[in-house]
Amino acid sequence: xxxxxxxxxxxxxxxxxxxxxxxxxxxxxxxxxxxxxxxxxxxxxxxxxxxxxxxxxxxxxxxxxxxxxxxxxxxxxxxxxxxxxxxxxxxxxxxxxxxxxxxxxxxxxxxxxxxxxxxxxxxxxxxxxxxxxxxxxxxxxxxxxxxxxxxxxxxxxxxxxxxxxxxxxxxxxxxxxxxxxxxxxxxxxxxxxxxxxxxxxxxxxxxxxxxxxxxxxxxxxxxxxxxxxxxxxxxxxxxxxxxxxxxxxxxxxxxxxxxxxxxxxxxxxxxxxxxxxxxxxxxxxxxxxxxxxxxxxxxxxxxxxxxxxxxxxxxxxxxxxxxxxxxxxxxxxxxxxxxxxxxxxxxxxxxxxxxxxxxxxxxxxxxxxxxxxxxxxxxxxxxxxxxxxxxxxxxxxxxxxxxxxxxxxxxxxxxxxxxxxxxxxxxxxxxxxxxxxxxx
Numbered sequence: 001x002x003x004x005x006x007x008x009x010x011x012x013x014x015x016x017x018x019x020x021x022x023x024x025x026x027x028x029x030x031x032x033x034x035x036x037x038x039x040x041x042x043x044x045x046x047x048x049x050x051x052x053x054x055x056x057x058x059x060x061x062x063x064x065x066x067x068x069x070x071x072x073x074x075x076x077x078x079x080x081x082x083x084x085x086x087x088x089x090x091x092x093x094x095x096x097x098x099x100x101x102x103x104x105x106x107x108x109x110x111x112x113x114x115x116x117x118x119x120x121x122x123x124x125x126x127x128x129x130x131x132x133x134x135x136x137x138x139x140x141x142x143x144x145x146x147x148x149x150x151x152x153x154x155x156x157x158x159x160x161x162x163x164x165x166x167x168x169x170x171x172x173x174x175x176x177x178x179x180x181x182x183x184x185x186x187x188x189x190x191x192x193x194x195x196x197x198x199x200x201x202x203x204x205x206x207x208x209x210x211x212x213x214x215x216x217x218x219x220x221x222x223x224x225x226x227x228x229x230x231x232x233x234x235x236x237x238x239x240x241x242x243x244x245x246x247x248x249x250x251x252x253x254x255x256x257x258x259x260x261x262x263x264x265x266x267x268x269x270x271x272x273x274x275x276x277x278x279x280x281x282x283x284x285x286x287x288x289x290x291x292x293x294x295x296x297x298x299x300x301x302x303x304x305x306x307x308x309x310x311x312x313x314x315x316x317x318x319x320x321x322x323x324x325x326x327x328x329x330x331x332x333x334x335x336x337x338x339x340x341x342x343x344x345x346x347x348x349x350x351x352x353x354x355x356x357x358x359x360x361x362x363x364x365x366x367x368x369x370x371x372x373x374x375x376x377x378x379x380x381x382x383x384x385x386x387x388x389x390x391x392x393x394x395x396x397x398x399x400x401x402x403x404x405x406x407x408x409x410x411x412x413x414x415x416x417x418x419x420x421x422x423x424x425x426x427x428x429x430x431x432x433x434x435x436x437x438x439x440x
Contacts, residue, residue, distance in 0.1 A: 032126050036137070040108075040117030054144030055120050059103055060085045061147050063092040069105075088118075096136045099128040154236060157244045159251060159260055168260050174243060178233035182374060184367040184398040185227060185360065193231075196356055197239060200333070213327035217334045217353050221341035222360035225397030228337040231360065232271055241333065242268040248278035254316030258325050266331045275336040276343045314345060321353045362395045371398065375405040376414040383418040390425035394432060400424075 040052045069087030086092065088107035093100055104121040124132050156174040180190055200216045207214040218235075220228040236243050244264050251257050264270060272278060320326065321334055336354060338344060349357070363371075365388045372378050404421040407413070 033123050034126050034129060034132075036122040036124075036132070038120040038122065040119065051141060052118075052120065053148065054141045055103075056085055056144070057147040057151070058140045058144040059092065059120070061143075063094055063103065067092050086120075096139065097131050099124065099131055099136070101128070101132060101136065152240075154240065155242045157242065157264075159244075159246055168256065168263060169244065171242075174236065176233035176237070178230045179237050180234050182370075183227060183230060183234045184363065184371050184402070185231075186364050187366050189358070193235075193356075193358060194238065197235060201239060201331070204331070207330075213322070214330035215322075215326060215332045215334065217321060217336070217355045219341065219349050219354040219357045220335060220337045220360055221357065222339070223362070223395075223397060224339055225399035226360035226362065227398050228360050229273065231358070232269065232335055232337075235333070235335075236269055239269075239333075240267070244268055244270045246270065246272050248272060248275075248312060248317075251312050253311045254313060254319070257312055257316055257320050261320055261325055262328050264329070264332065266329045269333045269335055271335045271337070273337045274339070275348075276338045276340050314348070318347060318353070321348075363391060363398045363401045365391050367398055368401055371402050371405055372414075372418070375402060376407075376417060378414045381414060381418055383415075383422055386422050387418070387425065390422065390429060394425045394428040396425060396428055 038052050038055050039049055041049055063086070067086050067090050069090040070084045071087050072084055086103070086105040088105055090105045091102055093102050095101075101122060101124040104123065106119045106121060108117050122132070122137075154174040155171040156176075157169040157171040159168055180194055183190060196216075204214055220231055222228065232243065235241070242265060244260075246257075246260065248257075251260070261270070326332075334354075336349070341349070341357070348354070368387055368391060369379070369384075372381070372384075401421065404424055405417050407417060
């Protein structure tokens, strides 16, 4: 109305001042509700959000009973077969300190490569701003953490996802029964590994004091059948950690490998089994100027038929182990296994990357006694002396011993199984002696 009578510059000046002064109060009167968004992924999907997981646990416990749309996930025990969480587009109310708040479950958009995954939206009246931000949200996180610890089930992850989905990992419940009590190896070496694991999980302040990322690398090496995979399962059960099993030949680039690392949880073991067979990571590197051999070692290996092309390099794997990104999250263990440690590049297995080298050797007498107790329920037998003597001269793996001690027919007992073991050890000893004679 005033525009025909006033200069437009003056009119725009007063209109701008009016809007700057009164727009926010007017908007608050029209819509007095505030929204807090809790995303499934932080940092542009680089890391799974802890607040989201805590809110999910809290809502599953406190509010799922009032929801009409639910998502079911496997429970931890036979009594709790399912854990229920809010389904997509579901809304539930919660009460806290006299205030009512509303939670909305929002699914990931269909164009997932632009998505931060699922989100929860917390809506509340602005008069409760301080109550919600200072008290309610910390309460949700605290109770959610406690519930996650109570209901947690160990998981075994594999890199079977894809780069455009919410995560590059898929998982199953980890229910491997192996423990250090059932692991057949030298008791002194076993105790040494357990002490090392105890020192690691108690070492948060120590690692911070010495300026190192809170992680530790283990190299398990030895012949096939000596229990390397069983050792990893025992470590996970002992520490109550998840396992991330990486198939390197399925990783396309160094960037994807780095993204996989940032998408792992704390309190986890990242495993690359048979590292010498995964990629061309066994070349010898030399100091000084770069040679053609160096360049060849840094190139990706030829991809076997049926496997997607991979451009993961040795330098990319080294950065994955102890580069800047390896410090994300903390309290992580990395395990490599190999049947041929001598083939690995020294840079890959040096201390600081693979801090502890554990040889998984042939069966010793103490390991045999444990297997006899587990498989045959015997602690002593007249044939034990024969087994002891033969194990000093015959190389046999714990897996082979376990197979020989397993009753296979209705009439098999300790006597027959131990006799079969003695016979097998005698044969192995004779073959070893014959090979030695040929070499001479």
